[in-house]
Amino acid sequence: MTFSTPLAASVQGDGLAGSAEAAPLIELNDISHSFGTRPDFAARLAISLKLGKPAARVQAVDGVSLVVRRGEVLGLVGESGCGKSTLGRIVAGIVSPTSGSVSWRGKDLKTLSSSARREAKLRVQMIFQNPYASLNPRRKAADIVGEAPRVHGLVEGGLGVFVDEQFRRAGLDPALKHRFPHQFSGGQRQRIGIARALAVQPEFLVCDEAVAALDVSIQAQILNLFMDLRERLNLTYLFISHDLGVVEHISDRVAIMYLGRIVEEAPAEEIFARANHPYTQALLAEVPRLETTKRSFAAIKGELPSPLSPPNGCHFHPRCPHTMPRCRIEVPRMKLVAAGHKSACHLNDAAS
């Protein structure tokens, strides 16, 4: 089906997209992060009297290594609670990981001076799922967008002119800048979040479910804006989403996450054509696609296990149709299965 609207014009050129030669902008090396569930007073008392066990810890991110190259869009996919947002926050420098290292342009953040670290952090901005909760309801849109660049001394000329320019870039009418967040629609609020992030001239955007709360037509507008901005500002993205259709559309490469671990990583076309990991295969089978004939749904069995007590060995083994004895004991390592395509599944050993 084709629509002959002027908007259908294709975006020319892929820039540095997906080219293996581009230098890593961000590199995560064996990153782990755990959260303690905060014990209440009674539990703390019990622990201090040695009557109770210390509260369980959630291993939100478990030994993740990942590279995002300059100019590419890396899609990060996984079910709720698997650790996508936590990983995104680590990349954006909002959360410091419990262990492992993060490098920015090849330099370990820990070895940078504090001013260089601040500078690196400013270069990575995050856009959140809920465009309402992430905007301060008592501040006007202009202040929300203008504050960080003013504080960081990034504004040349008048602040008013600067803010207008940021509004236009995100597709918002500057005439609306004196309104409060609740006076905007969901799509417009997401544009304010984008304008705020871009105002500090980042090179890297972490988008965490940035279009999940939007209707399909507004979602299309915002996705187009992300693609335009990528072209114009040469941005690099970590694009977190549970929506495989969106990820397939926008990403050059895709990483699949399951209970804190990356289980597969490959160029987008490759992963959608030849998924290797049984979890990825199951996920892809369940994406509701637009069809014109009624079809029955086939479902993966079982719920997502509790991250408080993940299964041993391969985390996916209780739901996997190919589980072997060693899957219950041994954690599968990420291995190259094709050019640029890595997967963590014991089946790949059996095959070779």
Place this chain on the structure above:
Amino acid sequence: MNAAVLEVRDLRTHFGAAKAVDGVSFSVARGEVLGLVGESGSGKSVTGFSIIGLVDPPGTIVGGQIVFDGRDITHSSREEMRALRGRRMAMIFQDPMMTLNPVLRIDTQMIEAVQAHENVSRADARARARDALGMVGIPSPDERLRAYPHQFSGGMRQRVVIAIALLHRPDFIIADEPTTALDVTIQAQILAEMQELVAQNNTSLIWITHDLAVVSRLADRIAVMYAGRIVESGSVSDVLGSPWHPYTAGLIGSVPSRNRRGERLHQIPGMTPNVARLPTGCAFAPRCARADAMCAQAVPLFTAGMREHRCVHPLPEFRK
């Protein structure tokens, strides 16, 4: 198809000046699944609430008729509607906590729901509740009955709500975006179960969603809402395969899988209109590439066989 279980004729539900639903007509046959789609604010939920008699004040049904099983229920009393809701029709909401009471155990709530409409012993009611939980795929239902809602995951809670909706084998269910907040894997499980249960019991179903992909696999027929009206309806293959209304075409075009990877998505420009200030003519005109002077006049309903639409310049290139 057999006779209609539900017939909605020219329904108008307004909230003061806001014409949330303004002239909606459709019918649902026994065993039929109707997908009701549209953007947020288009009036899908208000249509559902109007049918089951749960419109919040200041909302009122100011016109039209709702006929259920041959009976006009448009202005039935609260008691009549309550009796009908438990037994013959049920609604499943996006947020399962709209149905579940957080401070009561699941068994208490389900036994109450059974006994509210049927004169059965507590033990029998409990057995019915257990069977219903088992039917929607909740493992070890006997133990799970003793749990509180917060001890379930979101997907499990939604299944409990579906089990409650199915307790009395209703003839008709309205499901308002019940899987929108869930993960794809859990969504697929629930859709599979719903599809099977509805087919087994010959239940009629209205599935409200803004996700065309879900509806495309689940529904027999589809009705597209825009600004309080149905702008196009017909079989899923007709409407999604060759839409006539520019809004439907725009919605389909915005779905990422309908676009070439990495290219700009087809987008509908502009925003959803304010239903308190609708024009006389087509409400989609400010966003429509085909709009002209004719569209400023009231647009009648056009009918062709099983298909209907409200557009004076339907998309000819899609006609086969």
